[in-house]
Amino acid sequence: MERPGHAGYGLANYARCFKGIMWREALRHWHQRARFLSALVRPLIWLFIFAAGFRSVLGVSIIPPYETYVLYEVYIAPGLMAMIALFSGMQSSLSMVYDREMGNMRALLVSPFPRWFLLAAKLAAGTAVSVAQVYAFLAIAYFWEIEPPSPWGYLAVLPALILSGLMLGALGMLLSSVIKQLENFAGIMNFVIFPMFFASSALYPLWRVRESSPWLAFVCELNPFTHVVELIRFAFYERINFLALIVVLATATAFLSLAIMAYDPSRGMLPRREGS
Amino acid sequence: MSFSTPEREAAICPASQPPLEIACVGYSYGRRMALETVSFTVAPRSFTVLLGPNGAGKSTLYCLITRLYATQQGTIQIFGYDVNRSSVEALRRLGVVFQPRTLDLDLTVMQNLSYHAALHGISERQAKLRAHLVLERIALTARKHDKVRSLSGGQMRRVEIARALLHEPQLLLLDEPTVGLDIKARADILTHVRSLAMQEGIGVLWATHLIDEVEAHDDVVVLHQGRVLDRGKASNIADRAGATDIRMAFEKLTAESVVSGQ
Numbered sequence: 001m002e003r004p005g006h007a008g009y010g011l012a013n014y015a016r017c018f019k020g021i022m023w024r025e026a027l028r029h030w031h032q033r034a035r036f037l038s039a040l041v042r043p044l045i046w047l048f049i050f051a052a053g054f055r056s057v058l059g060v061s062i063i064p065p066y067e068t069y070v071l072y073e074v075y076i077a078p079g080l081m082a083m084i085a086l087f088s089g090m091q092s093s094l095s096m097v098y099d100r101e102m103g104n105m106r107a108l109l110v111s112p113f114p115r116w117f118l119l120a121a122k123l124a125a126g127t128a129v130s131v132a133q134v135y136a137f138l139a140i141a142y143f144w145e146i147e148p149p150s151p152w153g154y155l156a157v158l159p160a161l162i163l164s165g166l167m168l169g170a171l172g173m174l175l176s177s178v179i180k181q182l183e184n185f186a187g188i189m190n191f192v193i194f195p196m197f198f199a200s201s202a203l204y205p206l207w208r209v210r211e212s213s214p215w216l217a218f219v220c221e222l223n224p225f226t227h228v229v230e231l232i233r234f235a236f237y238e239r240i241n242f243l244a245l246i247v248v249l250a251t252a253t254a255f256l257s258l259a260i261m262a263y264d265p266s267r268g269m270l271p272r273r274e275g276s
Numbered sequence: 277m278s279f280s281t282p283e284r285e286a287a288i289c290p291a292s293q294p295p296l297e298i299a300c301v302g303y304s305y306g307r308r309m310a311l312e313t314v315s316f317t318v319a320p321r322s323f324t325v326l327l328g329p330n331g332a333g334k335s336t337l338y339c340l341i342t343r344l345y346a347t348q349q350g351t352i353q354i355f356g357y358d359v360n361r362s363s364v365e366a367l368r369r370l371g372v373v374f375q376p377r378t379l380d381l382d383l384t385v386m387q388n389l390s391y392h393a394a395l396h397g398i399s400e401r402q403a404k405l406r407a408h409l410v411l412e413r414i415a416l417t418a419r420k421h422d423k424v425r426s427l428s429g430g431q432m433r434r435v436e437i438a439r440a441l442l443h444e445p446q447l448l449l450l451d452e453p454t455v456g457l458d459i460k461a462r463a464d465i466l467t468h469v470r471s472l473a474m475q476e477g478i479g480v481l482w483a484t485h486l487i488d489e490v491e492a493h494d495d496v497v498v499l500h501q502g503r504v505l506d507r508g509k510a511s512n513i514a515d516r517a518g519a520t521d522i523r524m525a526f527e528k529l530t531a532e533s534v535v536s537g538q
Contacts, residue, residue: 009364013397020394024380031382103376110342111395112367118395265346 009113017113018121025125028095039087039133040140043080047141051076063205065237077146078233079202081134081157082164086225088130089168090193094185096122096176109263116260123173123256127165134161148236160235163245164228167252174255177262200226224251293356295320295369295447295479296341302349303336303502310336311502313350318447318481318495323473325490325510326483327526328499334483335375337499338451341481342372354447368396371440375451375483377432381425385416385435388424389442396443403442410438414468430461437469448472451483462489487523496522498529505529 029036051073062069099105108118138146138154148154175188199220206226210217220226224247231244296318303311311333318324328334339345341352343359343366352359357366379388386407393403411417414434424432433453440448450469454462466489473480482489490496490510498505498513506513506529510522517525 009397012399016394016397016399020391023394024383024391027383027387028380102381103374103378104380106342106344106374106376107378107380107392108395109344110367110370110372112364113395113397114364265343 014113014117017111017117018124021108021118021121022125022128025122025129029129035091036129036133036136039084039091040137042087043083043137044140046076046080046083047073047144047146063207065234065239065241073144073146075205076203077141078236079200079229081137081161081232081236082200082202082225082229083197084133084137085130085161085164085168085228086193086197088126088133088165089170089172090175090188091172092123092126092169093172093176093179093188095126096173097179097181097185100176101181115263115265119173119260119263120256123166123169126169126172127162130165130169131158131161148238150238153236153238156238157232157235160231163248163252164232167224167228167248167255170252170255170259173259174262177259196223196225199223200229202226202229224248227251293353294318295355296481297353297356298337298341298350299352300350301337301340301347301352303333303340303345304348309502311340314499314502314504315350316497316504316507318479320446320479321473321477322495323470323480323482324495324497326481326497326499327485327487327490327522328483329485329530331501332485332499333502334485334499335451336502338372338374338449338483341449342370343367368443369446371443371445371448373433373436373440373448373450373453375453375455377436379424379432379436379439382423384421384423385411385427386420388435389439392439392442398443406442406444407438410441414438428461430457430464433457433461433465434468437465441472445478447479447481449481449483452485453482454484454486454489487526490522492522498526500530 055072066075096105099108108122109115111118135154141147148157171192175192179185179188199216200223201220202225206217206220209220227241227244227247230241231248234241234244294317298317299315301311301314302309314333314337316324326334326337336345340347341354341359343363346360354366355369357369359366380391383391389407389410390400390403393400393406398406407420408417411420414437416431416434416438419427419431424435427435437450437453440450448469453469454465457465469480469482472478484490492509492511494510495508496510496513497507506516506525508516513529514520514522514525517528519525519528
């Protein structure tokens with residue numbers, strides 16, 4: 001047995017800590033099962049009501065990865081998967097602010113393990129929940145003929161979902177370091193979630209946006225969420241969008257690095273606020 | 277049942293190093309100085325009281341010791357390990373009970389303890405074993421499967437203390453742990469922590485603004501407006517201040533500090 005006082009932590013100690021953080025997040029979600037279900041309601045409403053209503057208005061031409069004309073529901077399905085990951089990431093951010101207000105965050109941060117490891121473990125736990133939500137969504141959407149060309153698509157999309165979950169979770173973690181109180185969280189909805197979601201290719205292809213406003217299309221291309229959507233869309237069709245992969249990898253690394261810096265007591269923003 | 281053995285103490289805590297050594301620590305929130313050249317030491321097997329009114333800087337100091345904040349000036353060492361440079365080695369020797377509750381209310385007592393054990397890399401088998409011991413010690417074994425939310429304030433505090441001891445630290449920090457508790461719960465917790473210092477050899481730093489928690493033989497650090505006004509045995513502080521007891525000494529010291537500050 002490794003005593004806590006002996007020099008250095010081994011891999012086994014790290015694994016136990018990682019498992020403990022994952023287990024705690026799993027328990028928390030088990031206690032809040034309604035939250036898991038409510039996270040599915042939002043994309044399902046978009047799929048069954050919004051997409052059905054706009055099916056005849058918004059035609060989608062043949063654009064990669066599609067090789068035929070597709071129904072609007074089929075087009076927006078990857079965007080809705082990305083939407084689940086986006087809301088899940090922001091929900092993690094909300095949880096971290098709540099933990100900070102309730103004092104639970106201190107219990108985590110005074111652990112002797114390196115701060116980056118604790119945050120990465122928490123991020124992995126949030127991503128696992130996000131991926132589970134997407135598969136639950138896909139299971140329901142299957143009955144409305146939203147499915148990949150072959151069953152392998154369900155497996156091929158997994159790495160894209162994990163990477164997207166990590167990227168959006170890291171963004172949520174970074175935002176949690178600058179949100180002072182839970183009450184300020186509404187601002188995240190208005191200034192982060194809505195602009196990211198609507199200024200992307202989630203609901204309409206960018207060539208459509210470009211027709212109306214080249215400037216707006218350029219903004220959409222810069223939006224990392226567009227690349228999350230495209231990464232998932234291509235992966236669902238067992239293809240790789242390399243530009244999207246690079247952008248999502250780069251932004252995930254940047255957001256996580258900034259979040260770790262923000263939670264680092266010597267460099268971050270947390271200690272600068274009295275009583276936080 | 278004792279957690280502490282001489283071999284274990286020797287292995288993890290260099291005999292020559294005090295559990296806690298704070299040297300010239302300063303900290304400010306923007307322009308407001310919260311701590312100014314704070315220095316003191318907590319000896320092994322001692323119960324040291326950090327005595328100061330609300331706003332004295334006690335909680336800020338605890339955040340610095342636990343590395344929630346990084347020190348701006350001075351050094352903090354736990355058994356010789358600098359909390360900023362060797363935080364892993366320093367923090368693993370430290371148990372802490374913060375002023376705000378840090379238990380997860382929706383988890384059971386046992387789940388909270390298991391989570392804490394995991395955060396210290398302790399195996400599940402060891403965690404269960406130690407959890408049973410600490411729960412026995414605080415007489416809460418019967419409540420181990422109850423959600424923390426259902427416990428009384430005093431019981432929650434006892435669970436927090438048990439949790440802080442789970443990884444067998446040799447330095448225990450408690451920040452106003454008796455605030456909001458009834459007289460009996462306060463006395464129980466105080467007695468329990470004093471016995472930990474005496475019987476287990478743990479160095480204890482107990483922050484409070486309640487003077488009646490101080491005994492004449494305690495080591496006391498008087499903190500006021502971010503500065504240490506005096507430190508030593510409570511009886512010696514009283515003598516130096518020309519007071520009959522620590523209460524009168526504290527009132528005199530803080531009043532003089534306010535006058536000199538003006």
